[in-house]
Amino acid sequence: MIADDVTLGEGVEIRYPDLVNLYGCTIGGGTRIGPFVEVQRGVSIGSNCKISSHSFICTGVTIEAAVFVGHGVMFVNDKYPRATNELGTPLTDKEWGVSETTVRESAAIGSNATILGGVVLGRHSVVGAGAVVSHNVSPFAIVAGSPARVLGDIRDHHDAN
Amino acid sequence: MIADDVTLGEGVEIRYPDLVNLYGCTIGGGTRIGPFVEVQRGVSIGSNCKISSHSFICTGVTIEAAVFVGHGVMFVNDKYPRATNELGTPLTDKEWGVSETTVRESAAIGSNATILGGVVLGRHSVVGAGAVVSHNVSPFAIVAGSPARVLGDIRDHHDAN
Amino acid sequence: MIADDVTLGEGVEIRYPDLVNLYGCTIGGGTRIGPFVEVQRGVSIGSNCKISSHSFICTGVTIEAAVFVGHGVMFVNDKYPRATNELGTPLTDKEWGVSETTVRESAAIGSNATILGGVVLGRHSVVGAGAVVSHNVSPFAIVAGSPARVLGDIRDHHDAN
Numbered sequence: 001m002i003a004d005d006v007t008l009g010e011g012v013e014i015r016y017p018d019l020v021n022l023y024g025c026t027i028g029g030g031t032r033i034g035p036f037v038e039v040q041r042g043v044s045i046g047s048n049c050k051i052s053s054h055s056f057i058c059t060g061v062t063i064e065a066a067v068f069v070g071h072g073v074m075f076v077n078d079k080y081p082r083a084t085n086e087l088g089t090p091l092t093d094k095e096w097g098v099s100e101t102t103v104r105e106s107a108a109i110g111s112n113a114t115i116l117g118g119v120v121l122g123r124h125s126v127v128g129a130g131a132v133v134s135h136n137v138s139p140f141a142i143v144a145g146s147p148a149r150v151l152g153d154i155r156d157h158h159d160a161n
Numbered sequence: 162m163i164a165d166d167v168t169l170g171e172g173v174e175i176r177y178p179d180l181v182n183l184y185g186c187t188i189g190g191g192t193r194i195g196p197f198v199e200v201q202r203g204v205s206i207g208s209n210c211k212i213s214s215h216s217f218i219c220t221g222v223t224i225e226a227a228v229f230v231g232h233g234v235m236f237v238n239d240k241y242p243r244a245t246n247e248l249g250t251p252l253t254d255k256e257w258g259v260s261e262t263t264v265r266e267s268a269a270i271g272s273n274a275t276i277l278g279g280v281v282l283g284r285h286s287v288v289g290a291g292a293v294v295s296h297n298v299s300p301f302a303i304v305a306g307s308p309a310r311v312l313g314d315i316r317d318h319h320d321a322n
Numbered sequence: 323m324i325a326d327d328v329t330l331g332e333g334v335e336i337r338y339p340d341l342v343n344l345y346g347c348t349i350g351g352g353t354r355i356g357p358f359v360e361v362q363r364g365v366s367i368g369s370n371c372k373i374s375s376h377s378f379i380c381t382g383v384t385i386e387a388a389v390f391v392g393h394g395v396m397f398v399n400d401k402y403p404r405a406t407n408e409l410g411t412p413l414t415d416k417e418w419g420v421s422e423t424t425v426r427e428s429a430a431i432g433s434n435a436t437i438l439g440g441v442v443l444g445r446h447s448v449v450g451a452g453a454v455v456s457h458n459v460s461p462f463a464i465v466a467g468s469p470a471r472v473l474g475d476i477r478d479h480h481d482a483n
Contacts, residue, residue: 293452
């Protein structure tokens with residue numbers, strides 16, 4: 001479902017609106033969103049991005065233009081998540097400290113990657129499939145693994161197209 | 162869909178009933194369940210838990226009260242899964258040996274974590290995002306990585322709130 | 323949704339057709355497909371397979387008979403994915419070089435595993451839950467970890483049933 005409070009740019013493509021859950025977010029023009037995707041309140045996604053199936057983009061995340069988010073990518077916004085407060089009652093949004101994460105222009109995040117809260121993924125950086133990213137990633141860097149480490153620079157890969 | 166044989170406690174919150182698949186399970190009062198979640202037959206989830214989007218909770222899993230399950234968390238209940246038996250015909254439920262897993266009160270499981278069958282996650286334990294847990298986790302322990310190893314104790318983190 | 327161009331063999335079981343997204347693919351007889359699964363155009367899945375919930379099977383993947391695909395398994399078909407071409411316009415299918423992946427008969431892939439493009443998983447091979455597979459896997463081999471490494475041979479496990 002696409003909530004009434006979602007702002008969609010021109011030419012956004014969401015082929016299966018019944019199989020997504022978008023609310024309170026802004027999606028830039030030309031961006032494509034696959035099925036089984038949730039985008040939470042306050043998220044901003046730039047233009048011409050591709051958000052692939054099964055991904056979850058939480059409050060606190062900003063995605064710039066031309067970013068590729070693979071399938072099953074999970075963003076995180078809380079270092080020590082809990083279900084309840086000390087009194088044992090369910091946490092409200094106000095008791096939830098959100099870490100902010102930014103994905104710069106033209107970055108690419110491989111499928112099943114996990115992006116912890118509070119990091120910046122630099123422009124044109126590449127996160128390998130299945131990686132767990134807990135630190136900032138420099139522009140153009142290729143990282144992979146759990147925890148993710150730098151493997152190279154995307155500018156050295158002429159087959160990068 | 163929420164099957165007729167699901168037992169829901171008072172105040173359970175499932176905002177998108179058309180985007181979940183729950184059957185034959187028991188959900189405690191005050192527990193919240195996100196979209197794209199499957200909970201299988203025989204699962205018991207305690208009160209005041211949070212089960213986040215894209216998670217899968219299989220037969221054989223017991224979750225106590227106040228547990229946080231992140232996004233994209235997958236529980237496993239078979240050590241050597243197979244599609245068919247020796248005769249090449251699809252396995253029936255009766256040919257499926259289920260390993261039992263217990264998540265104790267107030268534990269927290271990070272997003273994209275994988276919890277193998279037959280383990281106990283102790284009370285107030287914390288599983289890092291993206292971790293693959295193949296052994297028991299002690300109460301209050303923080304574990305992360307693939308395979309998951311102990312990184313610390315949640316009682317040492319004053320910012321844990 | 324199951325698109326009109328999907329070819330289904332006899333006795334295929336898709337219990338929640340409203341919670342899947344299948345198009346342009348061929349599914350062999352007796353195969354079972356769980357909820358929140360996407361299978362893309364050109365994929366061929368053999369008979370008597372089990373494709374578990376939350377999995378994504380992309381263009382370029384061929385799955386033979388009696389294969390088990392766990393929950394949250396993501397296949398990958400592009401080494402350096404991008405959202406746009408050099409001109410900054412969204413990539414079309416024609417600009418997308420697809421790596422082909424084959425999963426041989428009776429292989430089993432654990433939950434939350436990631437299978438990179440261009441690999442062959444041998445017959446009766448076993449991929450551990452949460453593994454990230456970037457190389458071919460020999461027949462009968464058991465692999466696990468990130469990146470996946472060989473841990474043993476399934477023929478040595480008498481409890482493999």
